Amino acid sequence: MKFSTVGPEGARNLLREKQRKQRMAAKELRVRFPHIPSLRLDFVFTDAESQSPAPQSVVLHPPARAYFVYPCPYASCTGELDLAANVDDIAEHGKAHTSGHAKCTGERQGRTGKTSCDLHIEYSIAVGE
Numbered sequence: 284m285k286f287s288t289v290g291p292e293g294a295r296n297l298l299r300e301k302q303r304k305q306r307m308a309a310k311e312l313r314v315r316f317p318h319i320p321s322l323r324l325d326f327v328f329t330d331a332e333s334q335s336p337a338p339q340s341v342v343l344h345p346p347a348r349a350y351f352v353y354p355c356p357y358a359s360c361t362g363e364l365d366l367a368a369n370v371d372d373i374a375e376h377g378k379a380h381t382s383g384h385a386k387c388t389g390e391r392q393g394r395t396g397k398t399s400c401d402l403h404i405e406y407s408i409a410v411g412e
């Protein structure tokens with residue numbers, strides 16, 4: 284009898300699939316936040332132990348899904364950053380901008396097996412015109 288296991292790639296694919304489904308289920312930005320014309324999210328990553336991943340920017344327009352969970356930039360990492368509460372905060376208080384930082388809580392496949400990721404993520408969220 285053969286046991287099938289979900290390897291790091293399988294786990295990553297499951298996570299991607301979950302995120303895809305949740306994104307599809309999310310309301311559109313213009314429905315969820317009618318007062319927000321567009322949103323720009325910027326991410327800067329700092330890895331203390333190796334070369335940091337390149338910064339990322341995401342712009343959401345009114346027809347985009349209001350889904351704010353972003354996967355860790357490391358391909359083998361299971362971590363995700365959920366900024367839904369931050370976007371809610373902007374919308375509730377009519378803010379134009381917010382920023383903060385977080386640490387990835389996922390696990391990465393390294394040379395010596397699974398290690399905690401600990402990637403430092405600085406993010407900023409800005410409401411567009």
Ligand SMILES: [Zn+2]
Nearest residue numbers: 355360387400
């Ligand atoms: Zn990570």
